[in-house]
Amino acid sequence: MENYIRGLESLGECQNSYGDLLVPIIMKKFPAELRRNLAREHGNARWQLQDLRAAIAREINILEVEELVEKLKLKHTGSDTISLASFGGKSEQCRYIPTGRVFLHVEQGDTIPLDVLILPTIALPLLNLQQEVKCMNYIRGLKLAHPISDADDDFDVSLLIGSDYYWQIVQNEVVRGNGPTAVKSKIGYLLSGPLPVANKNSSASYMFNVITAPPNVTDLERFWKLESMGISEDEAETSTSGILNTYKENCITYKDGRYVAKLSWKEDYPVLPTNYEVCKRRTENTIRRLSTEPDLLKKYGQITDDQLKRGFIEICDADATPTHPVHYIPNHHVKKESNTTPIRIVYDCSCKSRDQPSLNDCLLSTPPELNDLTGILLRFRMNRYAIATDIEKAFLNIGLD
Template sequence: MSSPSVDILLETKRDIKKQVRVNIVPHITERLPVAEFDTSVVDLVADDDSTGENVDILIGNDYYAGFMRQGKKKIQDELYLVDSDFGWLLSGNVENLEHTTRQENILTVNTYCHCHNSSCPYFTEPDLPLRNIDIKFLWSLECIGINDSPKATRQDEAVKHFNDTLQYINGRYEVTWPWIEYPPQLPVNFGVALGRLKSLINRLDPAMLQEYDDILKEQLDGNVIEIVEPHNSDILHPVHYLAHHIVKGEGKRGRIVYDASIRGSGKKSLNECLYSGPSMLEDLTALLLKFRTKRVAIVADVEKAFLQIGLQEKDRDVTRFLWSTKQNGKIQ
């Protein structure tokens, strides 16, 4: 919006004249409550209710100090009379005063923003959120550090990327990595993965190595993993090797865990190159309450749930790993 500015001369009840520059706007605010109090304690009251509750002029901080004086009288807790060129002004909390006209649960917001350029005689349109007078958004800014930013967060971007790239191919859902940037600053890491494999083989006993090999063969037969040729310069997309180890609980079969946090010198790990995404775990309290609402509860589990999701071909080469076959000891 734009609004012309004019110079006006104010003459107060104390015969003080001051010239101020004001902008002409169609509306300042709704009517303000008027409090009644004992006026005999001061010589001149600025607002004696003779002009009603309407607001005709709003004086900003650029002129406010010039009108105020030093005098101050306490009427009650949190309520004072302060002296000004207009007379004594009521300042503070008037809710506890008797005979006070009130308008409950009413909030009026009018927003005007003046040009920073002194030569500009107009108000200018403010930035968001004031431009749209979005009150809910305006209040939410007071919770910075508690509420999320109104802009799309990284978690939102990760979810959108997942929904946009998800594909169903040959009876399996396939996804792509939610890269923070592409191509990523990701090292090949072949040397680190090879060193970790040799250390792993030397550390495990024959029975554990056999179990390790059996698990990988099952995953190979189930198309969870695949054998690939050694990387070369003809591969245009990123290539990265992961270290891995086996985790085995007492009385349970082992589980292979891949280490995506290793990084090369001056490079990032695979984890650091990806959006983490939001936590989608169910609230445990809600689950327990739901569990108690019906007579019969059924619990189900998806076997090897994470292995049921495939990676699209262009992103598979960043999850390469090395293994030594038992038959010939060849690393592939």
């Protein structure tokens, strides 16, 4: 399936053009148990082809892990959180991986218990270059941990032992020569170092780096956002934190007990009209509508007086000659199901007249930098007690310059 999809993409065909037709055909090919697993994960929502491909990849990974566990007769001991960092990468990715325990049989009949992470594949098959050591005199007669075999050109890595167990296996004897160094261990001599090969035109290097550590909140947020590597967009490429930091440094000040923020104007924004006539007409219409509900009109006046008293708004002298551009913003009321505040006043910055721009048209537009709900919930659960509070009129307390 993947080959066919990649072939269509190479011809310029987008998944959106054929995905709706292909999804039901794929679903009919699945066994009933697999369809139930996918339905349990996805619910009744409509499948998109990209989401279905990702779900299939996760199911295959689960099946491979289960087959490996059954083959080795492993018992799950829990799960571990690891941070995966690739060579040359700029970020880490957090994953939950099941754990188990295996026993490594060593010389003298002893066993070493190893707590392991259970994965269907540790790495791609490695090229078998051990044939080259046959002609090295200093290695002859040594019992190697990986015996020399003529059968395969490559081999699979079945067990990767990290530094937490490495020194329980490695011993003190070291044999050096014109080639790889042989280090004695409890399972035989381990070869490490450069190995001369017959074909000098090709070389391959393999590196696998796993850092296991208690994840911080940022790692957990990244895990929930990215359940499988390669499915979600790289957060580092879409973040607007740089723009936000620049705005904080240059456009926000603290004056007279309140924060004052400058409007983020576009570089070449169009001339902003006064909007006086539009604002006057809409205000008159708002008062006319509220006149049919005297209680709401009274509350509207009380809110306006309160905002004036708190310094949220100020009275402008209509007869004074302005020394800078003036732009009027209309406001209207929105009803709320509240006994204390049945209405709230909303200012319409998108108001425009005919072909004239609005205030929002003249300001920079960036993605919202709000606290992620996942991170809030995780931090809420980290400790025993949590305190919730509210800043009264928080947004209105921020002045605009």
